Amino acid sequence: MPGSTRGWRINRGRFRPWLRFLRRYPLGAGGAAVVVVMVLAGLAAEWVAPGDPVAANFGAMFNAPNRAHWFGTDAFGRDVLSRIIFGARTALVIGFGSSLLGATIGGAIGVASAYFGGITDLLVQRLVDIVISFPIIVVAMAIVAIIGVGTDKLVVAIALSFLPRAERVVRSSALSVREMAYVEAARALGCSHGRIIRRHMAPNVLAPYLVMLTSFLGQAILLEASLSFLGLGISEPTPAWGLMLRGAAVDFVQRAPWMAIFPGLAISIAVLAFNVFGDALRDAFDPRLRT
Amino acid sequence: MTRYIITRFLLMVPTLLAVGVLIFVLVRVVPGDIVALRLVLGGSFVTPQVIEAERARLGLNKSMWAQFSEWMTGMLRLDLGRSMWSGEPVASEIGLRLQLSLELAVIATAIATAIAIPMGTLAAVYRGRWVDQVIQVISVAGLSVPSFWLGILMILFLLSVFNYLPPLVFTPLWQDPKANLAQLIWPALAVGYRYSAVATRMTRSALLEVLREDYVRTASAKGLATGIILRKHALPNALMPVVTVIGLEFAFLIGGLVVTEQVFNLNGIGKLIVDAIAQRDYTLIQGLMLLVAVGYILVNFLVDLLYAWIDPRVAYQ
Numbered sequence A: 001m002p003g004s005t006r007g008w009r010i011n012r013g014r015f016r017p018w019l020r021f022l023r024r025y026p027l028g029a030g031g032a033a034v035v036v037v038m039v040l041a042g043l044a045a046e047w048v049a050p051g052d053p054v055a056a057n058f059g060a061m062f063n064a065p066n067r068a069h070w071f072g073t074d075a076f077g078r079d080v081l082s083r084i085i086f087g088a089r090t091a092l093v094i095g096f097g098s099s100l101l102g103a104t105i106g107g108a109i110g111v112a113s114a115y116f117g118g119i120t121d122l123l124v125q126r127l128v129d130i131v132i133s134f135p136i137i138v139v140a141m142a143i144v145a146i147i148g149v150g151t152d153k154l155v156v157a158i159a160l161s162f163l164p165r166a167e168r169v170v171r172s173s174a175l176s177v178r179e180m181a182y183v184e185a186a187r188a189l190g191c192s193h194g195r196i197i198r199r200h201m202a203p204n205v206l207a208p209y210l211v212m213l214t215s216f217l218g219q220a221i222l223l224e225a226s227l228s229f230l231g232l233g234i235s236e237p238t239p240a241w242g243l244m245l246r247g248a249a250v251d252f253v254q255r256a257p258w259m260a261i262f263p264g265l266a267i268s269i270a271v272l273a274f275n276v277f278g279d280a281l282r283d284a285f286d287p288r289l290r291t
Numbered sequence B: 001m002t003r004y005i006i007t008r009f010l011l012m013v014p015t016l017l018a019v020g021v022l023i024f025v026l027v028r029v030v031p032g033d034i035v036a037l038r039l040v041l042g043g044s045f046v047t048p049q050v051i052e053a054e055r056a057r058l059g060l061n062k063s064m065w066a067q068f069s070e071w072m073t074g075m076l077r078l079d080l081g082r083s084m085w086s087g088e089p090v091a092s093e094i095g096l097r098l099q100l101s102l103e104l105a106v107i108a109t110a111i112a113t114a115i116a117i118p119m120g121t122l123a124a125v126y127r128g129r130w131v132d133q134v135i136q137v138i139s140v141a142g143l144s145v146p147s148f149w150l151g152i153l154m155i156l157f158l159l160s161v162f163n164y165l166p167p168l169v170f171t172p173l174w175q176d177p178k179a180n181l182a183q184l185i186w187p188a189l190a191v192g193y194r195y196s197a198v199a200t201r202m203t204r205s206a207l208l209e210v211l212r213e214d215y216v217r218t219a220s221a222k223g224l225a226t227g228i229i230l231r232k233h234a235l236p237n238a239l240m241p242v243v244t245v246i247g248l249e250f251a252f253l254i255g256g257l258v259v260t261e262q263v264f265n266l267n268g269i270g271k272l273i274v275d276a277i278a279q280r281d282y283t284l285i286q287g288l289m290l291l292v293a294v295g296y297i298l299v300n301f302l303v304d305l306l307y308a309w310i311d312p313r314v315a316y317q
Helices: A004-011 A018-022 A026-043 A080-116 A118-132 A138-148 A153-176 A182-186 A192-229 A258-285 B002-029 B035-038 B046-057 B066-078 B088-126 B129-142 B147-162 B177-211 B215-223 B226-256 B257-262 B269-278 B282-310
Strands: none
Touching: A018 A026, A018 A153, A018 B002, A018 B257, A026 A182, A026 A258, A026 B257, A080 A118, A080 A192, A080 A258, A118 A153, A118 B002, A138 A153, A138 A192, A138 B002, A138 B226, A138 B257, A138 B269, A153 A192, A182 A192, A182 B177, A192 A258, A192 B129, A192 B257, A258 B046, A258 B129, A258 B147, A258 B226, B035 B269, B088 B177, B088 B269, B088 B282, B129 B177, B147 B257, B177 B226, B177 B257, B226 B269, B226 B282, B257 B269, B269 B282
């Protein structure tokens, strides 16, 4: 039986599902394309970027966009385009890192909380209730205050702020999975709790998990930009989009508008790409949610 | 109904208590206390005796439990304590800024609602057509553009086109409504865009759900005009999730305007939160976090009451 299904699938062509996605969700596919470009640019920043993102050049401060510096230079004479390209790497590392970490740990807690139920579930849910009642940026700020700034710490801080939200989403799907006959069967067969959660429950909440993960990606990039803008995220001289909007970009906005316009555009396009891709993924995964 | 309101109200107490305990412990986990920050990082040499004396003055040398019970007994008298940094009562520190933040949140909500409900309705009615697609793209863009960047662009636009900068000093609404609005309308627009995007998407999907219902088909089969169907049958039934979203976003705006306030140089609750955390001002942080939690819980409560008002089927036992 597995052999026949396999053959059928190969006949349909490996690219069929992708082409169908492209046809049904052109906007989402466009988002995915932008994400791919961003990932490539982030990976190959050293080769793609026209200049050094951190080298100051005090002979070329506040240069307007020209042939040598397409997006102009900043208050330290650094090339804005290069900083944006290297900033993509920062944004992606933090976006993917924190989303994966937050969604996975939060999801695991959600599945476990739904599976065990009772007092465990009650306590976890009350704790989640409390954390969820604070704006996400306030939670992230508080965590940064405790653990400090830096790329790795920012990943942890953003992941932790996503955690309760991820827990909620996955738990609500896991609650219905728990009532399924196969979970009962696994329990009757004497599977351990850990095995039931890992092998029987987790795979069946994968769809909401993935949808949530993509929606976190855009949010994480926005959150990173906001925190860096406040001086609570990435610190100089590391190139990061939010950081580029801080300080001189605001103070000299009229004199050097390119310093404020381009990094903001980069944030907006990146987040937009993740958002439209996430929306399309949600529609494709869960037709019931389609509107 | 009255009984429901009272129980709901009393249920707030344990939640707030839990918030209080959590915040209390959390602020003390943050490395470095206010004395270390103010005296030691100040650069001047201070003897350990002076540091100890300052700790004692602020009550930081007492046990955690003693500090907590002191804070709690103060709360019973509706006294939030004094800011460790400025020495002013926390309540008045917050009161000063709350006026601005609350007003900003109200204006942003008004803008968002005024945009979202017609836009969401249009998108739902013309589902799949170009109107819908345009509105959807505008909304998803609203979720993607950082509101602080939008704020920077607004300032840039006002400066370069009109050579105008919004006033930097806050004037209360009743003192000079024009100056007040001139300052707050821009940040309200900047956050209102994102806010309206959230609400538009919710209006659209809630309305689409309702438009599938049998009673809507019946109404249209008996020849009612689309406008009447929407106003009398569809919208009231689709409004509940929209009201929830608007309410929760409003609650989050009070503390969540941190970044936008920074761009427009507003002295609001968000800025106070940043400063209080940076200065390790324990009493002020505790007061602010309680305020944010109370705001969220109260809005939830009001949304529930509004449900009962919008939907007569909701009867609270």
